Amino acid sequence: MNQTEAPYPQVLVSVDTVVLTLQDDALHVVLVRRSQPPFEGVWALPGGYIHAQEDADAQDSAVRVxxxxxxxxxxxxxxxxxxxxxxxxPRGWSVAIAYCALVSSAQLPPHDGVKRVPVAALGQLPFDHHAIVAAALARVRNKSQYSSLPVHLCGETFTLPQLQQVYESILGEPLNKVSFRRxxxxxxxxxxxxxxxxxxxxxxxxxLYRVRAPFQQALALSVRGL
Amino acid sequence: MNQTEAPYPQVLVSVDTVVLTLQDDALHVVLVRRSQPPFEGVWALPGGYIHAQEDADAQDSAVRVxxxxxxxxxxxxxxxxxxxxxxxxPRGWSVAIAYCALVSSAQLPPHDGVKRVPVAALGQLPFDHHAIVAAALARVRNKSQYSSLPVHLCGETFTLPQLQQVYESILGEPLNKVSFRRxxxxxxxxxxxxxxxxxxxxxxxxxLYRVRAPFQQALALSVRGL
Incomplete structure (x- = not known):
């Protein structure tokens, strides 16, 4: 088989990203206005094809996007x-490798054709982006029960009450202060x-607190959940 | 852009499957002998290209494989x-969508060019199959702490001591009988x-017990872990 020929009809491969951030204590998802067909002009998750010449892996493609x-x-x-x-x-049989990013408000600069929408007011999205967002929300809510994941929604420094508020915004319920701090x-x-x-x-x-270096890109896990 | 042309050099898309089963109370992984290059004749994870004409999604490709x-x-x-x-x-920039399957010994018929290897004695594997197996083992061990996942390694009926032994084989430690049953x-x-x-x-x-119908393809979760 020739290296440039597929043995089967071509499968399109892209990455899609669900970028979550907090604004007014509510989770928001980042949408971009599509600049080309299909769904030109429609708000959608940031995504794009893998660039095989330059991307080291699909995560690298997501970072580039x-x-x-x-x-x-x-x-x-x-x-x-x-x-x-x-x-x-609509272009054909496709694969979207989906990534979830958590960012603080400060990490989101104003950017042309980019907006944040409260997850509770998301409305219609093109492709299967609604299912991708739903999977991201389920993942983040589940992992927030036993890990440091929500800390990535905070700025560089924060107080313990602020961090507790972030957890509560994701989990949708108040947490006991003593147990949270433990x-x-x-x-x-x-x-x-x-x-x-x-x-x-x-x-x-x-x-004011900050995240210790080992957990700036990796998760800390709690043995028993919050 | 023509629907049949890729905007970027082609990315190969396949599925790979990590099939885990228990034998003599030890986790085994299923390998198949590759029938064509690359790595012809080498034992590897069962995998294959997506068949866009017939597969409903990548999971369907894994079921077919x-x-x-x-x-x-x-x-x-x-x-x-x-x-x-x-x-x-070696054929080029590639994506492998990896799936993990848990089967009982009875679900694994004798099959030409298929063998089971204890995960502790796996040795070298082609491609990045060793990393894929490692991810599967981490996932299964982690999920076994709070879910019904191990039950899929059991036959159709089993006693509670047998099920506890299955959990213990995966977790690598003895469990308290009273707490396990609760x-x-x-x-x-x-x-x-x-x-x-x-x-x-x-x-x-x-x-003898069997799995209730709702949990034959879905996981039951334990709130606090085993």
Whole structure:
């Protein structure tokens, strides 16, 4: 078989990314306006073909898509699942390797043709992007029960009440403060920023924390869940 | 762009399957002898190209591969992860959508060019198949801590001590019998087979159980882990 010929009709391969961020304590997903057919002009998940000449793997393709189409660098990124079939893309039998990224508001610069939509108000999306978003939300909500995943929605420094609020926004329920802090301790996730306090209006100043280096790209896991 | 032309150099797309089974209380992985290049004659994970004319999605491709190359039907199957890059296959930039299947010994018929190897004695594998097997083992060991996944390694009926032994073989540690049975109750996973007992030599006959219908293809989850 010749290296440039497929033994079977061609399968299209792309990556799609679900970028989640918090705004006003609500999860938002990032959409981009498509610049070409199919669905030209429609808001969709950021995605694109694999560039075999330059991408080291599909995750590298996702990093490139986020950089070029959304203006994001250094996001926490994990592979979500792969979606496939003859009907999900009008161009033919296709495979979309989906990634989920969690970013802070500060990591999302203003960018032409990019918007954030509350996940509760998402409406119609082209392709099977609605199923991809649903899978990302299920993954993030599930993993937030026993891991450090939500910390990637925070800025570089934050107080413990702010971090607890982030967890609560994802999980959709209030958490016990004492138990929450014990779990954060167990995961050895955080370190206090020396001398950094946040003044909180009527409250007394609160210590600022940041994520310890080993967990900036990897997850810390809690043995028993929150 | 013409529908039959790729905008970028072609990416090869295949599925690879990690079929796990128990033999002598040890996890085994199924290998097939490759019938064509690359790595002709070498033992590897069962895999194959997507057949865009006939496969409804990549999972359907994996079902076809298991049927045609291993002789398995009706296995519990879940998507594992997608592996990709320019170096994993000598034919070019490739994507392998990997699936993990759990089967009982009885579901694995004798089949030409198929063998089972203990995961502890796996040795070298072609492509990145070693990384794919490692991901499958990590997934199965992790999920076995809080779900019904191991039940798919059992035959149609089994006793509770047999099921506990299956969990222990995967987790690599003994489990408390009382706590184990409480978790099985909580998951509402099993039903007693009316009138069916297994005589156990010196022991008194033990009740036989089977998996309740809702959990024959889906996982039951335990809230707190085993």
């Amino acid at each position: 986020l950089r070029d189409k959304v203006g994001i660098a250094g996001a926490y990124l994990e592979q979500l699942a792969t979606f496939s079939g003859p009907a999900r893309d 779990k954060m301790d167990e995961m050895q996730l955080l370190e206090a920023v020396p001398g950094a306090m946040r003044s909180g209006g009527a409250h007394r100043p609160a210590q | 298991l049927r045609d190359k291993v002789g398995i039907a009706g296995a519990y199957l879940e998507q594992l992860a997608t592996f990709s890059g320019p170096a994993r296959d 978790k099985m109750d909580e998951m509402q996973l099993l039903e007693a087979v009316p009138g069916a007992m297994r005589s156990g030599g010196a022991h008194r006959p033990a009740q």
